[in-house]
Amino acid sequence: MSFWTFFKLIAAVGVLAIMSFTGMLVFHVLVTPLSGVFEKIIPNPAVISSKEPEAEIAKMMNAKDLPTIDPGEKIFEKAHELLAVGDMVAAREKLITVVSVFPGSIKAPVARRIVGDMNLDEILSPSHMDGKLIHTVKRGNSPLSIASEHRTTLDCILQTNNLLEFKNLQPGDELIVMPLDFHLLIEPERRLISIWDGPRFVRDYPILHLGTTGKIPPGKTKISSKIAEFAGRQVQPLTKDYRDAEKVIQLAKPSLQIRGAAVGDEFAKGIVLSVQDMEEITLLTRVGNEVEFR
Secondary structure, X not given: OOHHHHHHHHHHHHHHHHHHHHHHHHHHHHOOXXXXXXXXXXXXXXXXXXXXXXXXXXXXXXXXXXXXXOHHHHHHHHHHXXXXXXXXXXXXXXXXXXXXXXXXXXXXXXXXXXHHHXXXXXXXXXXXXXXXXXXXXXXXXXXXXXXXXXXXXXXXXXXXXXXXXXXXXXXXXXXXEOOOOOEEEEEOOOOEEEEEEOOEEEEEEEOOEEEOOOOOOOEEEEEEEEEEEEOOEEOOOOOOOOOOOEEEEEEOOOOOEEEEOOOOOOOOOEEEEOXXXXXXXXXXXXXXXXXXXX
């Protein structure tokens, strides 16, 4: 066999090998993936697509530096923007969403405080009549009888009518009266007292000190009495020392008191609030209001 003939045979075998490899490579890509050298040259796209997302998700799940998303904070920021432009109604809706839907948000305590301030402004404003009535004074009416008739207090009548005292009250005069049908929710574990109007949150107050023995069990009770103490003696509403007196709310069962005291007064007994917060709660409650421990 001549050299030229041998060279042609070698060339023909090489061409056949290349054609065969090319055909198998096309088969690997277009029909069925092959293993071995073909998988190394062109990895199986199905394997890549099935493994890479799982790896990426696992990497993301294990990442410790990912930012924590707080939806309540975003809603609070929107509420803050609405407050800045004076849209109080829309701002309140956003804040209430933070309070009720995202109570664990970092902004929830601030939102509750702002909502409470807005609620209290409305409740005590003579121009906001939701939940209030007009009482026309009749002959024989006294401030105490008017308060009793409408389930309210003398303090509340004075406050809602911007009065310092009942003076020269005449038949035909009109007074704004607000029935005090709120209830208190006391949460010792959270160190919090809140006021509610049915299912509607009104305002809450931090408990400064719990001067009680043992754990307070869950349950419901009522306000049995309200006391004002000044210089070691009890004083009555409309007397000159009443406004400066220390206010005390007595509960029925368990027999506990809610009272105001200076911050850090660890010797006070009962459930202790700041003096200012105690004044507000006294203003918004009456004897007979329901109190729940939770």
